[in-house]
Amino acid sequence: MARTMAKTIHILNGPNLNLLGTREPEVYGRATLADVETLCREAADRHGYAIVFRQTNREGELVDWIQEAATGNAAGIVINPAGYTTTSIAILDAILAVKVPVIEVHISNIHAREEFRHRSYVSRGARAVICGFGVAGYALAIEGLAKLAASSKS
Numbered sequence: 001m002a003r004t005m006a007k008t009i010h011i012l013n014g015p016n017l018n019l020l021g022t023r024e025p026e027v028y029g030r031a032t033l034a035d036v037e038t039l040c041r042e043a044a045d046r047h048g049y050a051i052v053f054r055q056t057n058r059e060g061e062l063v064d065w066i067q068e069a070a071t072g073n074a075a076g077i078v079i080n081p082a083g084y085t086t087t088s089i090a091i092l093d094a095i096l097a098v099k100v101p102v103i104e105v106h107i108s109n110i111h112a113r114e115e116f117r118h119r120s121y122v123s124r125g126a127r128a129v130i131c132g133f134g135v136a137g138y139a140l141a142i143e144g145l146a147k148l149a150a151s152s153k154s
Ligand code: CA2
Pocket: 015, 016, 017, 019, 020, 021, 022, 023, 024, 028, 080, 081, 082, 083, 085, 105, 106, 107, 108, 109, 110, 117
C-alpha cells in the first residue's frame, strides 16, 4: 500500500531563545531549546505531522524560513518571534504573504510584563496567539494546528 508523506509543521524561534534554560529561569523556566524541540516532536507525532525546528538570531532568516515553509506546502508555522515581535514589519509582511496558518507563541505572558512587550506586529497576521503557558504553549500550538486542519477537512 502506498504511504503518503507526513505534512510538516515549521517551528521557528527568534533571537536569544538559544539561551533558554540557561538564564532567567523565573521568567522562561528551566527547559532548554533542545527540550522544546523534543516536546514539539512528540506533540507532532501524536497528530501525524513531521516537524522542522529552527532558531536564529537574525530577522531576515526568519523571513526566509516563513517563505520556505510556504513554498514547501507546510501544514502550519509555529513562531516565537521573541524580540522581533514588537518591531518586525518584515516578519509580519512575510506572514501576510503566505497562505500557511501561523500560530504565534510566547513562553511568558507578555501582557503581564513591561508595556513595550504588549504590542505585537506578528499578531496581526497570526491565526492564533498563545502566551503564558511556558514551553507547553508550543505543544498547544501544534495541537491547535492539527484541529484547524481537521476542521477544514470536515
Ligand atoms: O515569552 C516569550 O516567549 C518571549 O517571546 C521571549 C522573548 C521576549 O523578548 C518576548 O517579549 C517574550 C525573549 C527571548 C529571550 O529568551 C531568553 C531565554 C532565556 C534567557 C534569556 C533570554
